[in-house]
Amino acid sequence: xxxxxxxxxxxxVLLIALxxxxxxxxxxxxxxxxxxxxxVTLSEMWxxxxxxxFSSYSTAFEKLLPNLLNSFYLVIPATVISALLGSLNGYVxxxxxxxxxxxxxxxxxxxxxxxxxxxxIPMIQFLRDVGLYNTIPGLVFVHVVYGIPxxxxxxxxxxxxxxxxxxxxxxxxxxGFLRIFRYIILPLSITGFVVVAIWQFTNIWNEFxxxxxxxxxxxxxxxxxxxxxxxxxIVQWNVQMAGALLAALPTLLVYIFLGKYFVKGLLAGSVKG
Amino acid sequence: xGTTARLKGFIILALLPTLLIYTxxxxxxxxxxxxxxxxxxxxxxxxxxxxxxxxxxVIKDEIFWRSLKNNFIIIAASVFGQVPIALxxxxxxxxxxxxxxxxxSAVFMPMVLSTVVVGLIWGYMYHPQIGVVNYxxxxxxxxxxxxxWLSDPKINMFSVSIPIIWNYxxxxxxxxxxxxxxxxxxxxxxxxxxxxVGFKKLYYVTxxxxxxxxxxxxxxxxxxxxxxxxxxFVMTGGGPAQSTELLATYMYNNTxxxxxxxxxxxxxxxxxxxxxxxxxxxxxxxxxxxx
Numbered sequence: 001x002x003x004x005x006x007x008x009x010x011x012x013v014l015l016i017a018l019x020x021x022x023x024x025x026x027x028x029x030x031x032x033x034x035x036x037x038x039x040v041t042l043s044e045m046w047x048x049x050x051x052x053x054f055s056s057y058s059t060a061f062e063k064l065l066p067n068l069l070n071s072f073y074l075v076i077p078a079t080v081i082s083a084l085l086g087s088l089n090g091y092v093x094x095x096x097x098x099x100x101x102x103x104x105x106x107x108x109x110x111x112x113x114x115x116x117x118x119x120x121i122p123m124i125q126f127l128r129d130v131g132l133y134n135t136i137p138g139l140v141f142v143h144v145v146y147g148i149p150x151x152x153x154x155x156x157x158x159x160x161x162x163x164x165x166x167x168x169x170x171x172x173x174x175x176g177f178l179r180i181f182r183y184i185i186l187p188l189s190i191t192g193f194v195v196v197a198i199w200q201f202t203n204i205w206n207e208f209x210x211x212x213x214x215x216x217x218x219x220x221x222x223x224x225x226x227x228x229x230x231x232x233x234i235v236q237w238n239v240q241m242a243g244a245l246l247a248a249l250p251t252l253l254v255y256i257f258l259g260k261y262f263v264k265g266l267l268a269g270s271v272k273g
Numbered sequence: 274x275g276t277t278a279r280l281k282g283f284i285i286l287a288l289l290p291t292l293l294i295y296t297x298x299x300x301x302x303x304x305x306x307x308x309x310x311x312x313x314x315x316x317x318x319x320x321x322x323x324x325x326x327x328x329x330x331v332i333k334d335e336i337f338w339r340s341l342k343n344n345f346i347i348i349a350a351s352v353f354g355q356v357p358i359a360l361x362x363x364x365x366x367x368x369x370x371x372x373x374x375x376x377x378s379a380v381f382m383p384m385v386l387s388t389v390v391v392g393l394i395w396g397y398m399y400h401p402q403i404g405v406v407n408y409x410x411x412x413x414x415x416x417x418x419x420x421x422w423l424s425d426p427k428i429n430m431f432s433v434s435i436p437i438i439w440n441y442x443x444x445x446x447x448x449x450x451x452x453x454x455x456x457x458x459x460x461x462x463x464x465x466x467x468x469x470v471g472f473k474k475l476y477y478v479t480x481x482x483x484x485x486x487x488x489x490x491x492x493x494x495x496x497x498x499x500x501x502x503x504x505x506f507v508m509t510g511g512g513p514a515q516s517t518e519l520l521a522t523y524m525y526n527n528t529x530x531x532x533x534x535x536x537x538x539x540x541x542x543x544x545x546x547x548x549x550x551x552x553x554x555x556x557x558x559x560x561x562x563x564x
Contacts, residue, residue, distance in 0.1 A: 011365065014365075015365070015372070015376050018362070018376060018379075018380070019375075019376055019379045021439070022379045022380050022382065022383065022439070023379050023382075024405070025383075025391075025394045025395065025398060025439075026382070026394075028394065028397065028398060028405055029390075029394050029397075032397070040403065041403060085290060085291055088287045088288075088291075089287070089288060089291050091287070092284055092287045092288055096280070096284055098281075098284060104288070107295075108291070108295060111295065111299050112496070113496045113548065113552055114299065114303070114545070114548070115499050115500045115521070115544055115545070115548055116500065117500070117502065117520070117521045117524055117525070117541060117544055118303060118306060118541040118542065118544045118545040118548075119298075119299065119302035119303060119305075119306060119541070120524075120528075120541065121306055121309060121528060121534060121537060121538050121541060122301075122302035122305035122306050122309065123298065123302060125305075126298070126302075144294070145294050145295075145298045145299065146299075148291055148294065148295060152291070176279070176280070176283075177279075177280055177283040177284070177287075178283065202385055205387070206385075206386070206387035206388060206389070206390075208387070208388055208389050208502075208503045208506075208507075209502055209503065209521075209525075213525070213529060223387050223389040223390075224389075226387075226389055226390070226393070227389050227392075227393075227507055230393075237397055237403070240393060240397070241393075241394070241397070244389075244390045244393050244394060247387060247389070247390060248385075248386050248387060248390045251385045251386070251387070252382075252385060252386070254385070255382065255385040259378070259381075262385070263381075263447055266444050266447055266448070267447065267448065267451050270444070270448050270489060270490075270493065
């Protein structure tokens with residue numbers, strides 16, 4: 001028992017150190033973003049700003065606003081379409097199992113393990129051919145394509161928890177494929193849609209590789225613009241950090257207010273079917 | 274019988290968009306990429322067929338092997354960093370107390386941050402003159418330990434690994450906690466009766482119960498690290514002198530910086546091959562351990 005009495009404070013010290021390790025970068029970002037540039041020096045590093053200076057936020061906001069809007073134009077349709085497709089696939093693959101359904105599902109899952117980089121060049125070539133290169137719709141399309149495996153997986157696991165008896169009795173009452181989907185599955189899917197939408201929103205908002213290779217200048221989503229913010233001679237760290245916070249704000253807010261669903265999505269996506 | 278035919282029609286119709294998209298934009302491009310690898314091509318204009326030249330060049334390319342090695346460092350850092358830390362934390366934070374929930378949220382939070390934001394913050398913290406890391410070392414009197422974290426080729430691969438570990442411990446922690454909470458309480462009670470406590474219980478009861486989850490996490494970890502690109506791209510761009518080049522950044526630099534699309538495609542194909550081999554090996558190893 002002596003051991004556990006000793007280990008308790010030790011445990012708390014460890015947990016506090018851990019919190020510091022995980023939260024310190026956020027603190028650094030926040031503190032730096034609120035300082036004027038001449039206070040961003042080594043000796044002032046830790047200190048809270050003497051006066052709250054929001055000028056870096058207005059500079060960053062001004063520069064990033066068009067890209068911030070681009071990101072919304074990208075994320076909203078991409079999330080909706082990939083969620084709908086995922087729901088349809090999940091419904092068929094969990095409630096209308098046919099011969100080969102499981103093989104098909106495994107094949108779709110396989111898509112999650114393919115590193116995107118390897119299909120990037122043919123993808124860009126295709127987008128050029130159809131005139132969608134360097135456009136937001138092109139980027140929406142790419143995200144729908146690569147969102148399918150995860151949304152299908154999440155919905156399939158979600159629908160697996162809807163009892164088959166419900167479907168059976170609806171069938172006996174004469175409801176068909178579409179009616180069951182419309183009147184039984186969809187009304188029960190609201191949580192599923194929230195979970196998948198949050199997941200997709202966060203991932204697409206944060207995505208960088210496709211964004212940086214498929215769009216240039218005016219079409220760029222926020223993350224690419226943020227990365228380009230450091231382009232000038234002197235790096236204005238305060239503006240940089242303010243921009244980083246602005247760019248991270250939508251997903252941070254989603255996490256703070258709907259974190260429960262985010263965690264649900266994570267678990268639904270990690271449990272292999 | 275009319276109804277079953279109708280039903281079949283619906284099933285096909287529902288899956289068709291996915292099947293088409295998936296075949297033409299995920300499966301076919303892998304082969305398309307391999308095919309582009311046979312050409313000398315700048316992305317625009319005519320491509321010249323050069324046979325295996327690109328592939329031979331890749332195999333002889335020192336920087337390709339260095340990138341591969343760096344990728345393995347990231348994989349090792351993830352598998353041996355993220356997985357054990359996440360597991361230990363999950364054991365510590367398993368109970369749903371207020372403090373635990375707070376710590377869990379803190380650990381999980383980086384997960385929702387964009388990798389670009391993560392790269393920027395850590396790039397700033399590693400800054401040799403105004404970075405927090407060197408500042409902390411100095412104020413602790415460890416002046417001799419201060420480094421140019423991202424530009425010293427001896428250590429910069431390890432410097433870039435830390436933000437990646439920091440970024441992704443959260444999800445694994447959550448997965449482990451869910452698995453631990455799913456262990457039936459009867460089993461824990463039985464273990465207690467048998468006198469299994471502490472490490473003994475961990476080794477003989479807890480770990481075997483969640484072993485399947487551990488396997489899934491390791492596979493996810495390997496697959497995730499093969500995709501690593503963003504943080505390194507933002508922090509170092511693969512430099513200096515290509516010392517932090519990863520397969521993905523190397524492919525990016527060849528394709529979009531020097532416009533060697535054919536060579537980039539050949540590297541892409543190598544990435545697919547390496548990934549498939551690794552995933553396969555990890556699956557086989559896991560199966561054997563299970564028996």
